[in-house]
Amino acid sequence: MEWNFSEIEAKWKKIWKEDSLYRVENESSKPKFYVLDMFPYPSGAGLHVGHPLGxxxxxxxxxxxxxxxxxxxxxxxxxxxxxxxxxxAIQTGVHPATSTMNNIKSFRAQLDNLGFSFDWSREIMTCDPEYYKWTQWIFLKMYNAWYDNKAEKARSIHDLTDHFSRMGTQGINAACSSRMNFTAEEWNNYSKKERQDILMNYRLMYRRISTVNWCEALGTVLANDEVKDGVSERGGYPVIKKPMIQWSMRTTAYAQRLLDGLDKVEWSDSLKTMQRNWIGRSEGARVFFELKDHTEKLEIFTTRPDTIFGATFMVMAPEHPFVKLLTTEEQKNAMDEYVTRSSKVSEADRLNAEKTMTGVFTGSYAIHPFTGKEIPVWVSNYVLIEYGTGAIMAVPAGDERDMRFAATFNLPIREIIQWDQPDAERSSKEGIMIDSDFLNGMRVTDAIKAAIEAIESRSIGQKLVNYKLRDANFSRQRYWGEPFPIAYDVNGIAHEVSPLPLELPEIKDFRPSGDGSSPIAKATEWVNATPGLKRETDTMPGFAGSSWYFLRYMDPQNKEQPFSESAVNYWKDVDLYIGGAEHAVGHLLYSRTWHKFLYDLGMVPTDEPFKKLINQGMIQGVSEKTYLVKDAQEQIYFKGGDSAYYPIKLDKPRQVFISRELTEDYPSDSYGGDAQLNGLSEMTVHIDLVEDYGSSAGGYLTEKGISEFLNRRPDFKDAVFVTSDGYYIDGHYHTVTSSADCRFNTKAEVEKMSKSKYNVINPDSVIDEYGTDVFRMYEMFLGPLEQSKPWDIKGIEGVGKFAKRFWNLFFDENGQFALRDEKPTDEALKVLHKTIKKVGEEIEKFSFNTCISAFMIALNEIKKQQAYHRDILEPMIVLISPFAPFLAEELWHLCGNKTSVHTASWPEFNEQYTLDNVITYPLCINGKKRDLCDFPTDADDKYITETALQRPEIVKWMEGKTAKKVIVIKGKMVNIVV
RNA sequence: GCCGCUGUGGCGGAAUUGGUAGACGCGCUGGAUUCAAAAUCCAGUGACAGCAAUGUCGUGUGGGUUCGAUUCCCACCGGCGGUACCA
Structure with missing residues (x-):
């Protein structure tokens, strides 16, 4: 019988749905297991071959x-x-809710094509008011909470106000934006507004001024990746950093617990390292430096207080509040210019500018707290305002960057460490202190302690643990997000809005309001719904809804609570979480923070949400690039046989694209190129236009490809496309050196699969051709789950053949379903049980590629043995059912089973069938294999040694020498050392 | 720059974690079947030398540890991804 996968898939899809096969109940006598995929965003581009991997x-x-x-x-x-x-919505006027629902529909259809065993009765979406009601509810809980550092947990804000009214700030150790001191009496006399302002300093969701990327021309706030080289990616308009009052989440309160929690979870070391680096705990000291001619003190943070005697200058971030104060009249112009310039430079560019240090002297001096010497205060953008205090004591002797800065601006260097290794790096702690007064002669590690003691005893600073983790900005000036259930009165005091959910207003115009607020501001009726109050018009960020969704799945229809106590006590936490590494520090950190907060509230029984986490690798795409000569050109060049360039003059300046083989002549970063030619910039072309896409010889554009490219990119309609043989201009190809057809070569590059790179491959056509089961197995067969790999369809034939051959095991020459009912041979049982063991072990290791190999090996073996026994093949169906659910179900029923294979039991492994009584040992001389020899499983070392040494092949290779040593590794090999 | 991952035949990859390198699949070559093709089946397939038996080399490069290294250590090179110059 033919394996008709599309018929079989349709049939079982329907039956499984009718039977609610994958429905899960919140109570069971069985142990629970929670397997979760990272929450997808249903993009308009649909699912690509990379999505289904995880x-x-x-x-x-x-x-x-x-x-x-x-x-x-x-x-x-x-x-x-x-x-x-x-x-x-801005482009088309289609309401985001409408387009989102459409996207979800097609996304769902694609998911349904993949044979997943999701319990769809628990499907949720963050934009559903029934869902975001609880996102808003949790927001208010965090708004009404503060973090008690002594109790190491979040507590109700009422506990705090209660304490303030009785004792003021005395005895409070709270996570806050700035330290405060007041008495109970002062508190009780503060106005309502003053009290609310003070509480914002403590709330876990609070308002503060933070900066956004503001694009005046677009009248909107831009995300980081919408900004490139200081201008908006769309349109290329200038972007500045603009301060705005916004909501923030006090993630930093949980910094230490987020760090400690990593020890309890089974995540990859690389992921843990990423989170640890992101949280960035460092122990050091804060030190106050007095300033010459000023009463203020400059506060710095250092992890290396031991190097304080090596501090020969100070550096502040350009955004530091003291910059104005300390800049003298003579330096003012230079400083203003530098500060402005720095504000336009993106952080990535500051990063790339690593080699050339920039900075400006303020004209002022600080006083070294130990030596009393005057040291100059500089401003440079290698110091970040966001980290530490935004100012450093610069120690050229102990820090590579400080050294480079000193060298650039000719600042003094004072060596203070004699390293154990003369070529040690400047940051090395292996050495002895010199020229450092009371620290002289100490090892660095001891000197750190001694320096902190001295700093504290002189009251010029104290020991401090610092985190580089920052509080997360929680406001977005957008429409399509959760509204804040908050409204402000005339005094600007925030009030909660009830009842929840506070639904988004209906609006028609989604364009930004132009003044920085979201389009919601234009819905005046909604904003002013309550007399005397104005609702918040910003919305919550994407990570709000995704920070707790895994809990909602436990009890998705609950109308009274985000989830019931009984549901969460049954499911507890996610046992296995699979998703991409791009969420390593964003989502995974925010959701851990929310979970810990809910734990503090007593709402969840676990303090970490994701017990085990696997990062699936990326399926990369191959993009095709072409090269555009920078700036419009008045002539193009051809290279003659004599390597000279022959120019062809153009009628007007035009953009010029260059075929790949010509790029070598052009200047690039790594290669000087020809001075008379301009540099090149890369442009991605859509893979659909490229002939021989993905071939090893390389892809190229024909005349047709070029004209289609120009159709899609009318901004290049005047461009010229130069190949080594001719050029394409205004719709025609002109040959120069030969009469060959137009072949404009492109360059293939392996990159992440993404709509913006024009290299997306959709799974639907592959599934149509080979079926879901083959697609699933092929994606697994590609390689280890955690490794990234380019998508390549080449090998799918092999998996397709395998599936067909597996199916055919169950049918005789006449196409009749036929199984042998007699008892299988020991040999056949051995194949089966080896496969049971192998596949079970490999699944537990998430090594699915080797499972597919194991099935192929078993198949080859079964065919060779003609072991078409029911007792062999039926268990094989169960083994393969997680991989090929449709194929397995159909065969299972053909075997006469009345219930689903997916409710069957994993076959039991019986070791006795797999035991060999003979082991083949490789016999090696000095590690090189020279012979093979069978020995009984229970042969002892002495017997093996003696036998081995008498083997003719071994005698020959020993060339009369005597064995110095014979190493016998039981069950593995024999090595003879001569 | 920094951090993380990665490097094995023509290609995707395997190797019980220090013990026969290249499983399994693709591709390629030859054969069977066919009027022919597709499909299917069988055999071969790391490189080099050799008629062959066989030998030598071989897991990015160079060193080291070991009886034995794809695996462990040191230094370097390439590819991919992330990136907040973290004092």
């Missing part, structure tokens, strides 16, 4: 766990608020 893996694991007797929660939903829907 979903297939989690689905296989879920099915495996079910077969092994677990009650498995495996849900799916949508992170549905976001920028693209809003941008689409």
């Amino acid at each position: 979903y297939i893996a989690s689905d296989i694991y879920s099915r495996f766990k079910r077969l092994n007797g677990y009650n498995v929660l495996h849900p799916m939903g949508y992170d549905a608020f976001g920028l693209p829907a809003e941008q689409y």
Whole structure:
């Protein structure tokens, strides 16, 4: 019988749905297991071949766990608020809710094509008021909470006001923006407004001034990646940093717990390292430096207080509040210019400018707290305002960057460490202090302690633990997000809005308001719904809804609470979380923070949400690039046989594209190129236009490809395309050196698969051709789950053939379903049990590629042995069912089973079938294999040694020498050392 | 710059974590079947030398540890990803 996968898939999809096969209950006698995929954003571009990689893996694991007797929660939903829907609305006028629902529909259809075992009755989306009601609810809980550093947990804001009214700030150690001191009496006399302002200093959701990327020309705030080289990516308009009052989440309160929690979870070391670096705990000291001619003191943070005697100058960030104060009249112009210049430089560019140090002297001096010497105060953008105090004591002797800065501006250097290794790096702590007064002769590590003691005893500073983690900006000046359930009165005091959910207003015009506030500001009726109050018009960021969604899946329809106590006590936490590494520090840190907050509230029983985490690798795409000569050109060149350039004059300046083979002549970063030619910039072309896409010889554009490219990019309609043989201009190709057809070569580059890189490959056509089961197995067969790899369809034939051959095992020559009912041979049982063991072990290791190999090996073996026994093949169906759910279900029913294979049990492994009584040992001489020899499993070393030494092949290779030593590794090999 | 990952045949990759390098699949070559093709089946396939048996080399490069290294250590080079110059 033919394997008709599309018929079979349609049939079982329908039956499984009718039977609610994948429905999960919140109570069971079975142990629970929660398998979660990272929340997808349903983009208009739909699913590409990279998306399903993780979903297939989690689905296989879920099915495996079910077969092994677990009650498995495996849900799916949508992170549905976001920028693209809003941008689409601006362009087309389609309401974001409408386009989002359409996207979800097609996304869902694509997911349904992949045979996943999601419990769709738990489907959620963050833009549903029934969902964001609870996002708003949690927001208010955090708004009404403060973090008690002594109790190491969040507490109700009422506890804090209560304490203030009785004792003021005395005895309070709270996470806050700035330290405050007042008495109970003062507190009780403050106005309502003053009290509310003070509480903002403590709330876990609070308002503060933070800067945004403001683009005046677009009249809107831009995300970081919408800004490139200081201008907006769209349109290229200038972008400045603009201060605005915004909501923030006090993530920093949880810094230490976020760090400590990493020790309790099974995540990859690389991911933990990323989070640790992001949280960035460092121990050091804050030190106050007196300033010459000023009463203020400059506060700095250093991790190396031991090097204080090496401090020969100070450096402040350009944004530091003291810059104005300390800049003298003579330096003012230079400073103003530098500060302005720095504010336009993106952080990435500051980063790339690493080699050339820039900075300006303020004209003022600080007083060294130990030596009393005057040291100059500089401003440079290698110091960041966001980290520490935004100012440093610069120690050229102990820091590579400070050294480079000193060298650039000819500042003094005082060597204060004699390193154990003369060529040690400047940051090395292996050495002895010199020229450092009371620290002289100490090891660096001791000197750090001694320096802190001295700093504290002189009251010029104290020991301090510092984190580079910053509080997260929680406001977006957008429409398509959760509204804040907050309204302000005339005094600017925030009030809670009830009842929840506070739904988004209906608006028609999604364009930015132009003054920096969101389009919601234009919905005046909504904004002023309550007399005397104005509602907040900003919305929450994307990570709000995705910070707790995994808890909602446990109890998705609950109308009374975000989730019930019984549901969360049953499911507890996510046992396995699979997703991309791009969320390493964003989502994973925010959701851990929310979870810890809910834990402090007693709402969840676990303090970490994700027990085990696997990062699936990226499926990369191959993009095709072409090269554009910078600036319009008046002539193009051809290279003659004599390597000279022959110019062809153009009628007017035109943009010029260059075929790949010609790029070598042009100047680039790594190669000087020809001085008479301009530099090149890369342009990505859509892979659909490229002939021989992905071939090893390289792709190229024909005349047709070029004209199609120009259709899509009318901004280049006048461009010239130069190849080594001719050029394409105004719709025609002109040959110069030969009469060959137009072949404009492009350059293939492996990159992340993304709509913006024009290299997306959609799974639908592959599934149509080979079926879901083959697609699932092929994606797994590509390589290790955690490794990134370019998408390549070449190998799918092999998996397709495998599936067909597996199917055919169950049918005789006449196409009749036929299984042998007699007892299988020991040999056949051995194949089966080896496969049971192998596949089970590999699934537990998430090594799905080797599982597919194991199936192929088993298949080859079964065919060779003609072991078409029911007792062999039926268990094989169960083994393969997590990978190929449709194929397995159909065969399972053909075998006469009445219930689903997906509710069957994983076959039991019986070791006795796999034991060999003979082991083949490789016999090696000095590590080189020279012979093979069978030995009984229980042969002892002495017997093996003696036998081996008598083997003719071994005798020959020993060339009469005597064995110095014979190493016998039981069950592995024999090595003879001569 | 810094951090993380990665490097094995023509290609995707395997190797029980220090013990026969290249499983499995793709591709390629030859054969069977066919009027022919597709499909299917069988055999071969790391490089070099050799008619062959066989030998030598071989896991990015160079060193080291070891009886034995794709695996561990040191230095370097390339690719991919991230990036907040973290004092």
